[in-house]
Amino acid sequence: MTQETTLEDSMRNDTVCPLQSLSPSVSPSGNGCRENGYSQCEIALGGHMLSVFDLFKIGIGPSSSHTVGPMVAGKAFAGELALLGLLPLIGRVTVDLFGSLALTGEGHGTTGAILGGLEGEEPASVDTAHLARRTAELKNNADLTLICAHTIPFDYARDMRLHKGMFLPRHSNAMRLTAHAADGTEVYTRTYYSIGGGFIRTDADFDAETETWPTPPYPYKTAGELFAICEREGKTVAQIVMANESFWHTAEEVRRRAQAVMDVMRDSVERGCYTDGVLPGGYNVRRRAPNLLRKVSALQAQGRRDLSLWPTLYAFAVAEENASGGRVVTAPTNGAAGVVPAVLTYYQNFYPHATEEGALDFLLTAGAIGLFYKTNASISGAEVGCQGEVGVACSMAAGAYCAVTGGNVKQVEVAAEIGMEHNLGLTCDPVGGLVQIPCIERNGVAAERAVNCAQLSRLEDGRQRVISLDAIIEVMYRTGLDLQSRYKETSLGGLAQAVAEGLERKKHGDNA
Numbered sequence: 001m002t003q004e005t006t007l008e009d010s011m012r013n014d015t016v017c018p019l020q021s022l023s024p025s026v027s028p029s030g031n032g033c034r035e036n037g038y039s040q041c042e043i044a045l046g047g048h049m050l051s052v053f054d055l056f057k058i059g060i061g062p063s064s065s066h067t068v069g070p071m072v073a074g075k076a077f078a079g080e081l082a083l084l085g086l087l088p089l090i091g092r093v094t095v096d097l098f099g100s101l102a103l104t105g106e107g108h109g110t111t112g113a114i115l116g117g118l119e120g121e122e123p124a125s126v127d128t129a130h131l132a133r134r135t136a137e138l139k140n141n142a143d144l145t146l147i148c149a150h151t152i153p154f155d156y157a158r159d160m161r162l163h164k165g166m167f168l169p170r171h172s173n174a175m176r177l178t179a180h181a182a183d184g185t186e187v188y189t190r191t192y193y194s195i196g197g198g199f200i201r202t203d204a205d206f207d208a209e210t211e212t213w214p215t216p217p218y219p220y221k222t223a224g225e226l227f228a229i230c231e232r233e234g235k236t237v238a239q240i241v242m243a244n245e246s247f248w249h250t251a252e253e254v255r256r257r258a259q260a261v262m263d264v265m266r267d268s269v270e271r272g273c274y275t276d277g278v279l280p281g282g283y284n285v286r287r288r289a290p291n292l293l294r295k296v297s298a299l300q301a302q303g304r305r306d307l308s309l310w311p312t313l314y315a316f317a318v319a320e321e322n323a324s325g326g327r328v329v330t331a332p333t334n335g336a337a338g339v340v341p342a343v344l345t346y347y348q349n350f351y352p353h354a355t356e357e358g359a360l361d362f363l364l365t366a367g368a369i370g371l372f373y374k375t376n377a378s379i380s381g382a383e384v385g386c387q388g389e390v391g392v393a394c395s396m397a398a399g400a401y402c403a404v405t406g407g408n409v410k411q412v413e414v415a416a417e418i419g420m421e422h423n424l425g426l427t428c429d430p431v432g433g434l435v436q437i438p439c440i441e442r443n444g445v446a447a448e449r450a451v452n453c454a455q456l457s458r459l460e461d462g463r464q465r466v467i468s469l470d471a472i473i474e475v476m477y478r479t480g481l482d483l484q485s486r487y488k489e490t491s492l493g494g495l496a497q498a499v500a501e502g503l504e505r506k507k508h509g510d511n512a
Helices: 007-011 064-083 099-108 110-118 128-139 203-207 223-233 237-248 251-274 289-301 310-323 339-350 356-376 390-404 409-421 439-458 469-482 494-511
Strands: 058-060 092-098 144-146 150-152 160-163 173-180 186-196 199-202 327-329
Touching: 058 064, 058 251, 064 099, 064 110, 064 144, 064 173, 064 186, 064 199, 092 099, 092 110, 099 110, 099 160, 099 173, 110 128, 110 144, 110 173, 199 203, 223 237, 223 356, 223 409, 223 469, 237 251, 237 356, 237 390, 251 289, 251 310, 251 327, 251 339, 251 356, 289 310, 310 327, 310 339, 310 439, 327 339, 339 356, 339 390, 339 439, 356 390, 356 469, 390 409, 390 439, 409 439, 409 469
Parallel strands: 092 160
Antiparallel strands: 058 327, 092 173, 144 150, 173 186, 186 199
């Protein structure tokens, strides 16, 4: 027998699961997204305004779409089995990966993330060292324990299947999880799509009619609408966002959650700056942030005041933490997780009038800009290339830095627009399917560019600008759809192809 239910039904199921992490509590936002199990609206429901905390998720590297999303999907699937009372019937679970997840999943840690999710792990709290050990055990056919409650045999070669030549029509990041009885009968199946930034959707989500949710005091969908509200109310972007966030949560809760996000960002900068060594993956990529920190600090101590490498250095630090599977914040994705924390840290360390309130404003402004791309275009490298990841992060950081260094609303828009305009067409071609080359340097360059975009926008009033932020978001999306799939997180083209061909030539030359 096969049982199907919509994901929304399971999320709103009144049955109390004996496992606390599966309790069907609803978030204070009233948006139907559970705080536990599917934290912070990681399951993307359409038709309502998203919170900035839907965008800024605390998770693990190296990829939000290929690591965080699959872990969320794994736990969602196991949670549904538990809520439906099916766990005792299950004797085997199979995982089928399609498209980009299949092509680059090994380098992105996708398989281990899904298995960790099936066992009950969550991106925000999983012990990364334990996850690595457990993944190694499961690859050696250890038993799989569903949601910490039901143990079944697992054969990695048989049950984890990568369909590298097959793309499902709705999204290139697709995974199908199927539960079988001990005799092989299919009991329950679900297809999930990891649509970027740690968000996942199901077929039911794509087909569902738009639902109506309580409206915050300042509803908007586009950047133009938000900026018009700012002008009408005489408020900054951060003030409008804070008013809306305080509709869903108390102001104290908003500040607490924002501080938790900023703490993880700061920690990832500091860990990256002081952790040396070689990144995993076999390409012998050495961490560069610690050495850059020593050199830049020495130059500054000698009296150099023209250094502009601090944002780049900070972004390297976070991106290298992400590449090693460390804890980072999706901003808007893991592949671009270094840019926003780098510019925020630069503001805190170097801007002479930096304040804690300014840091909060930075985060709220960056989140608002990122959500315009999320809701009106895409932040998935597998859908629109790296312009949807590093390009969006650059736009977010540029607008936010402009806002907290004295820019008005129009200048904030201009900074964010410039940040994207000069990232248009950026391909996603990770070498070896790893979030290392060119991803780490791209984060660094984008962080420095974001600061420059903000400073440029503040030197002009922005009234002469021809292209609006909404227009550039639409152009980015159209450009992404026009990119060939080989340039959208498949590692089949661009730098990934060039490096692979070079290694192959070297291999043949060594064997000649």
